[in-house]
Amino acid sequence: MTLIKTENLTKIYSDGKVQVEALKSVNLEIEAGEFVVVAGPSGSGKTTLLNLIGGLDKPTDGKVYLEGVDISLLKRDEMADFRLRKIGFIFQAYNLIPVLTAFENVELPLILLGISESERRKRVMEVLNLLEIGELADKKPNEMSGGQQQRVAVARAIVTNPSIVLADEPTAHLDSKTGAMLIDLMQEMNRKRGITFVICSHDPQVIQKAGRLIKLRDGTIEDDKKFW
Amino acid sequence: MKFFLKFAWRNIWRNKRRTLITILAVMFATSLTVVMRGLQLGSYAYFIRTIAGDYSGYIQIQRAGYKDDPSLRKTFHFTEDIKNLLDSNRDVVAYSPRLFANVLVSSGENSYGGLIYGVDPNFEVKYSNFHNKIVKGKFLNSSSSGEVVLGYKLFQNLRLNIGDEVVILGQGIDGGLCDGKFKVVGVVKLGYTELDNMVIFMGLKDLQDFLYAENRVSVISVLLSDFDRIEKVKKNFSDILNPKGLVVLGWDEVMVELKQTIDFDNASGILFLAFLIILVAFGILNTVSMSVFERFNEFGISLAIGFKNQKLALVVLFEVVIIAIIGIIIGCFLGGLVNYYIIKNPIVLTGEYASVYEDFGFEPKLVSSLNPRIFVNTALSILFISLISALVPVYRVYKLEPLKGIRYT
Numbered sequence: 115m116t117l118i119k120t121e122n123l124t125k126i127y128s129d130g131k132v133q134v135e136a137l138k139s140v141n142l143e144i145e146a147g148e149f150v151v152v153a154g155p156s157g158s159g160k161t162t163l164l165n166l167i168g169g170l171d172k173p174t175d176g177k178v179y180l181e182g183v184d185i186s187l188l189k190r191d192e193m194a195d196f197r198l199r200k201i202g203f204i205f206q207a208y209n210l211i212p213v214l215t216a217f218e219n220v221e222l223p224l225i226l227l228g229i230s231e232s233e234r235r236k237r238v239m240e241v242l243n244l245l246e247i248g249e250l251a252d253k254k255p256n257e258m259s260g261g262q263q264q265r266v267a268v269a270r271a272i273v274t275n276p277s278i279v280l281a282d283e284p285t286a287h288l289d290s291k292t293g294a295m296l297i298d299l300m301q302e303m304n305r306k307r308g309i310t311f312v313i314c315s316h317d318p319q320v321i322q323k324a325g326r327l328i329k330l331r332d333g334t335i336e337d338d339k340k341f342w
Numbered sequence: 343m344k345f346f347l348k349f350a351w352r353n354i355w356r357n358k359r360r361t362l363i364t365i366l367a368v369m370f371a372t373s374l375t376v377v378m379r380g381l382q383l384g385s386y387a388y389f390i391r392t393i394a395g396d397y398s399g400y401i402q403i404q405r406a407g408y409k410d411d412p413s414l415r416k417t418f419h420f421t422e423d424i425k426n427l428l429d430s431n432r433d434v435v436a437y438s439p440r441l442f443a444n445v446l447v448s449s450g451e452n453s454y455g456g457l458i459y460g461v462d463p464n465f466e467v468k469y470s471n472f473h474n475k476i477v478k479g480k481f482l483n484s485s486s487s488g489e490v491v492l493g494y495k496l497f498q499n500l501r502l503n504i505g506d507e508v509v510i511l512g513q514g515i516d517g518g519l520c521d522g523k524f525k526v527v528g529v530v531k532l533g534y535t536e537l538d539n540m541v542i543f544m545g546l547k548d549l550q551d552f553l554y555a556e557n558r559v560s561v562i563s564v565l566l567s568d569f570d571r572i573e574k575v576k577k578n579f580s581d582i583l584n585p586k587g588l589v590v591l592g593w594d595e596v597m598v599e600l601k602q603t604i605d606f607d608n609a610s611g612i613l614f615l616a617f618l619i620i621l622v623a624f625g626i627l628n629t630v631s632m633s634v635f636e637r638f639n640e641f642g643i644s645l646a647i648g649f650k651n652q653k654l655a656l657v658v659l660f661e662v663v664i665i666a667i668i669g670i671i672i673g674c675f676l677g678g679l680v681n682y683y684i685i686k687n688p689i690v691l692t693g694e695y696a697s698v699y700e701d702f703g704f705e706p707k708l709v710s711s712l713n714p715r716i717f718v719n720t721a722l723s724i725l726f727i728s729l730i731s732a733l734v735p736v737y738r739v740y741k742l743e744p745l746k747g748i749r750y751t
Contacts, residue, residue: 212640271647
């Protein structure tokens with residue numbers, strides 16, 4: 115089943131004088147359950163592609179369909195609701211809310227969804243235990259290591275059972291060992307729970323774990339290989 | 343909602359020092375406002391009690407039209423029905439039937455215009471403080487007959503001594519001239535130059551006989567247990583007395599100038615406090631702006647995971663409300679303590695201020711008030727201005743786009 119489809123996706127950044135074409139007519143289809151790594155050098159358009167797929171940015175031209183919905187047509191609140199229900203995000207760093215505990219950070223999307231307290235508790239602990247960070251539930255981000263924080267971020271991204279998780283350089287601020295563990299964890303979630311992952315990274319150890327590798331260069335797809 | 347409140351509560355303690363300084367600013371503005379308003383309203387109440395108490399009463403019964411034409415023709419009979427009405431009302435602390443008349447008073451070759459206060463000493467002593475303002479001789483009593491008490495300036499102008507006689511010339515209710523000799527038994531200093539120049543206290547019965555106005559009075563001044571009883575008693579009495587051609591007026595309708603003076607002073611006081619509160623608003627604006635802008639990145643991520651802008655804005659608004667409410671509660675408590683202390687231990691004025699107060703017949707002291715209106719108005723004003731000052735940063739959060747937040751440095 116096609117989960118994501120882009121049609122002639124184009125993004126041009128302009129500061130009034132200079133125009134930079136970050137993405138040039140990108141056509142792409144991602145199936146449900148894929149473990150996709152989007153790789154490429156800095157400025158190749160990886161993050162731009164991710165932001166457009168996640169509805170964080172609007173394309174200059176072209177369309178993005180997520181589960182058949184043209185997300186560029188959604189209004190601001192509809193998009194927020196869509197992200198909440200369908201998309202999980204993992205960012206480079208500083209992506210947890212510092213005043214909330216690990217439990218509360220993971221619980222937050224469920225609160226926004228209006229899920230009951232008992233159901234929230236059950237689901238949050240289930241995900242934290244699945245990621246082997248149940249003992250961190252009461253710790254705040256500043257009491258956790260970078261790797262632990264990213265695990266919590268993964269927990270928050272998957273707790274709503276989203277259709278897709280978008281991760282932007284998730285290992286960028288981690289040492290290689292922790293980074294490898296994190297990517298293994300994401301792969302495990304992909305296999306165990308069937309969650310589709312789209313990960314932007316130029317980290318070789320992430321790239322080598324890719325189920326499908328999309329290489330971007332200068333805003334266009336240079337290569338697209340499927341490994342499993 | 344509970345979560346958002348908890349979230350807001352934790353957010354405000356991220357930067358403890360900044361939050362504490364802001365709370366202190368709100369607290370300072372609140373307590374200062376409460377203390378200053380307490381002094382203002384306390385003083386007004388004191389002035390009104392003193393002035394209205396002695397002169398107009400909290401309420402006053404007159405014949406309709408007397409206010410605009412205070413002549414003998416507009417006097418009325420002080421009947422048993424009216425007396426019973428006043429005696430039977432629990433809110434009435436005291437009352438005084440009074441008859442006023444403009445006269446000419448002479449002694450030897452000196453003549454001056456005078457204003458006679460015809461008072462019944464039996465009622466008057468319970469009602470006003472005139473008898474405590476005697477500077478020479480004595481005040482009238484129930485057995486006084488053919489006796490008067492003069493304002494000290496009039497007494498000086500007429501070059502009199504206690505026990506001397508004065509001749510009073512007036513116009514009776516029938517329009518005919520009337521005159522009589524009266525013995526000066528006392529001198530009173532009321533503190534109002536105009537009155538001290540012309541006031542003559544005379545027994546009510548004496549004056550009624552003098553003016554051929556049997557059992558007639560110009561007004562009945564009534565003291566009530568508290569100001570907040572005025573409207574109720576006024577309505578109650580009006581229902582009964584209006585059909586008889588009488589009206590019941592509040593002190594503010596009788597002493598219009600005093601009311602205007604208080605209103606003007608009150609307005610200038612409020613203006614000063616508004617200025618103070620606006621200064622605090624800038625402090626809150628600064629705090630909230632800094633707190634919001636340094637969290638733009640975090641807000642961006644929150645929006646990305648599905649937070650809606652209005653909910654984020656609500657959290658920021660909660661933060662402002664929490665800070666304001668903490669400051670307001672502590673400020674009201676401290677301000678209230680100060681007010682309570684001043685009520686129990688009035689600030690005694692000395693020097694020139696004291697003289698001014700004494701000249702006007704007031705004790706030279708500053709009093710305060712614990713009127714709930716002070717606290718409610720102060721709290722609402724500061725809360726309102728806090729919310730207003732938070733509008734700009736809250737609006738920025740409301741309009742924030744996720745990506746702009748994430749990229750914000």
